[in-house]
Structures are given as C-alpha cells and as structure tokens.
Amino acid sequence: MTMPKWASAALACPRCGGALSGLAAKQTTVTRCEDCGPYPVLAGVPVLVPEPARWCATFYDAALSALAEADLASRVAVQTLKAFADAAPGAEASRFSDDWTAWEAAGAAPPELHEGPGADALAELLKIAALQAPSLWLEHRTPDGVVLELGCGAGATSARLNTKRRSLMVGDVSLRAVLAASHRSGAVPVVMDAQALPLRARAFDAIVAENVVDLLEDAEGFFTSAKLALKPGGALLLASPAPSLGSPDEDDGVLARLASSAGFEVDESADGLPWLRRNSGRFVEVWLVQVLALRHSRAKRR
Numbered sequence: 001m002t003m004p005k006w007a008s009a010a011l012a013c014p015r016c017g018g019a020l021s022g023l024a025a026k027q028t029t030v031t032r033c034e035d036c037g038p039y040p041v042l043a044g045v046p047v048l049v050p051e052p053a054r055w056c057a058t059f060y061d062a063a064l065s066a067l068a069e070a071d072l073a074s075r076v077a078v079q080t081l082k083a084f085a086d087a088a089p090g091a092e093a094s095r096f097s098d099d100w101t102a103w104e105a106a107g108a109a110p111p112e113l114h115e116g117p118g119a120d121a122l123a124e125l126l127k128i129a130a131l132q133a134p135s136l137w138l139e140h141r142t143p144d145g146v147v148l149e150l151g152c153g154a155g156a157t158s159a160r161l162n163t164k165r166r167s168l169m170v171g172d173v174s175l176r177a178v179l180a181a182s183h184r185s186g187a188v189p190v191v192m193d194a195q196a197l198p199l200r201a202r203a204f205d206a207i208v209a210e211n212v213v214d215l216l217e218d219a220e221g222f223f224t225s226a227k228l229a230l231k232p233g234g235a236l237l238l239a240s241p242a243p244s245l246g247s248p249d250e251d252d253g254v255l256a257r258l259a260s261s262a263g264f265e266v267d268e269s270a271d272g273l274p275w276l277r278r279n280s281g282r283f284v285e286v287w288l289v290q291v292l293a294l295r296h297s298r299a300k301r302r
C-alpha cells in the first residue's frame with residue numbers, strides 16, 4: 001500500500017503536531033518526526049500514537065493476528081513490529097477491544113429473528129428503527145472533502161461515507177479495525193489515539209466519531225485535538241449512547257457543554273435515535289443514542 005498524497009499531507013506527529021517524513025514513500029516501514037523520533041508503518045498502515053513502542057509491545061500478538069487475518073504479515077512488517085516492541089520491555093499484553101459481530105465484519109445481512117410470537121412484531125419495529133439509525137443521521141450531515149472517521153469498527157459506516165467527493169481516512173487504536181474498515185471501504189487506514197489525533201492543523205473538512213467519545217478517559221483532549229485538525233467552519237459529527245460521560249447525576253447535556261467549551265457550536269442535535277446490535281437470531285440490543293452536529297466556530301465569541 002502506498003499512501004495517497006492528500007493523506008500523507010493531512011497527517012502529523014501525535015506528540016508535537018510537527019511534520020512527518022517518509023510517509024508517502026513506497027513500502028516504507030518507518031515515518032519520522034524530527035523532534036520526537038520514529039513511528040512504525042505496518043503493511044502500509046502508520047501507527048501514529050504518542051507512545052508507539054508501548055503500543056507495539058502491548059498489542060504485539062493482537063497486531064500479528066490482525067496482519068495475518070488480512071494476509072499482510074510479511075517478514076518486514078513483523079520485523080518492524082518486533083523492533084518497536086523490543087524498545088518497551090515489560091508492557092502488559094492486551095487485545096484490541098474490537099466490538100463487532102461476525103456478520104458486521106463480513107458485511108453480510110443480519111441473522112433472521114428466531115420464529116415465534118415475537119418475531120413478526122419485532123421485525124417490523126427493527127425495520128423502522130434501521131431507518132432512524134444514528135449512522136445515517138451522521139452520514140447525511142457529513143460534508144464533502146477530507147474526512148476522518150474515528151472509531152471505524154468493521155467499516156459499515158465507512159463504506160457509505162467513502163464517496164467520490166470525499167477523501168476518507170479511517171482511524172482507530174485497533175489495527176484490526178482500520179484494516180477491516182479500509183478493506184471494506186477503500187479508505188486510508190491509520191492507527192491513532194482519539195485523545196492525541198495525529199492530524200495536521202486545519203487539514204480536515206469533517207471528523208465523524210460514532211460511539212467513541214464516551215469511551216475515552218480524556219474527552220476534553222479529544223475535543224481540543226479535533227478542533228485543531230478541522231478547518232475553520234469544519235464539522236464534528238458525534239453519536240453517543242452515554243452523553244452524560246459518566247457524570248454522577250446522569251446529566252445528558254455534558255457532551256454538548258464540553259464541545260462548546262472547546263469552541264464548537266451545536267448546529268443540530270437529536271436524541272433517542274435507535275442503534276441496533278443484532279447479535280444473533282435470539283439476541284437484539286437497542287441503544288438510544290444522542291447525536292450532535294458541531295461546527296468549528298471561526299472566532300470565539302465572548
């Protein structure tokens with residue numbers, strides 16, 4: 001994989017925001033920030049997290065199996081992963097917390113509901129709910145241009161977002177997720193941390209983050225990072241099943257207030273949109289989700 005020019009021009013060092021060299025080179029294994037040092041590029045996917053050696057050590061086995069699953073575990077990719085991992089001894093191994101069903105990964109139709117008195121009524125409700133999905137709400141409000149989808153999962157939304165009028169990048173801390181989403185949608189895959197986005201200032205027209213912000217330890221860091229990366233007037237499109245962000249009084253206004261204190265204006269919002277997870281023919285989950293279309297305000301009003 002060689003990275004397209006628009007994508008290498010839109011990426012930056014996750015620690016200092018400085019330029020990265022070597023990203024656009026063919027079959028590169030390393031990209032470098034002059035001040036902060038090297039970052040690995042595994043089978044064409046740059047790993048642009050603040051502590052790349054720790055990421056490689058923590059997710060060593062997980063990254064190996066993600067590469068193997070995608071048929072990308074070349075000798076040079078494995079060597080690069082190992083070289084970085086060796087620089088962070090003692091890191092505790094962890095899996096990627098990928099959260100998708102087998103049929104979602106395959107891009108297949110969901111399983112049929114188990115026959116019985118519940119099935120017909122439920123099928124009718126699920127049909128209505130699918131039309132109101134938060135992912136559709138976000139997609140309809142995503143502008144053309146350079147777009148990042150953060151927390152891409154297996155790429156169900158990426159496939160619809162990647163139109164001719166958009167240059168789409170998919171970002172996730174999971175190598176397995178960005179490989180799956182890229183395979184499905186043709187988007188450019190980058191491993192990244194949502195709290196330290198490796199994005200060049202003012203390079204993006206939109207950032208879409210579905211069910212991501214409530215999982216972060218530092219949601220404020222995410223908003224600051226996203227504001228820097230967006231062009232003035234750019235869009236930040238969010239969906240969250242937990243917009244109170246764990247506040248003790250379950251105040252669902254927390255997410256929107258955090259966004260506005262980071263300098264975003266709420267263009268449009270909605271709540272109670274059904275996010276369906278059809279795990280099997282017998283098990284269906286429904287989350288009622290809040291969605292926000294935010295705009296990078298050109299000047300801070302006081």
Ligand SMILES: [Zn+2]
Nearest residue numbers: 013016033036
């Ligand atoms: Zn740097």
